[in-house]
Amino acid sequence: MTNEELKKIREEKKHGKGEFAKLLGVTPMVYGRYESGTLKIPENIEAAVKEMIAKASDKVVATEIEVKKKTRSTARKAKEAVKAVASEKKTAILIQSQLGGTITPEEVLKRIPEGCDQVYIKPEENKAYWVKGDESGAVELW
Secondary structure, three states, rough: OHHHOOOOOOOOOOOOHHHHHHHHOOOOHHHHHHHOOOOOHHHHHHHHHHHHHHHHHHHHHHHHHHHHHHHHHHHHHHHHHHHHHHHHOOOOEEEEOOOEEOOOOHHHHHHHHOOOOOEEEEHHEEOOOOOOOOEEEEEEOO
């Protein structure tokens, strides 16, 4: 693996040099020397980078399959919820995930402890954060 290839991989993964160095278990200074070509990239670092790439691609495929499954079932649930709300002449609120799923505020409230003071919904993180007195926590939405 060349220093240019290493840099390209890091940039494709959208990691900073310090963050990538930490993932590989080296100091930022040593990593910078690998990337600049001042130090030869050892076999163990090259193997770690290749393993990281393999795991990431496996994870992407598994995630895509899971998203397709969830999207089909959540789309059906969303349509059913909209029909039910429309039949009662109420306003429907659906929270949309970047992964394609939807959830109603009522479904979110069922997943958090009763009597919360505050609830923060972050679809991009797939989480709802809650605060109840001195306690707080998070639950997954999809």
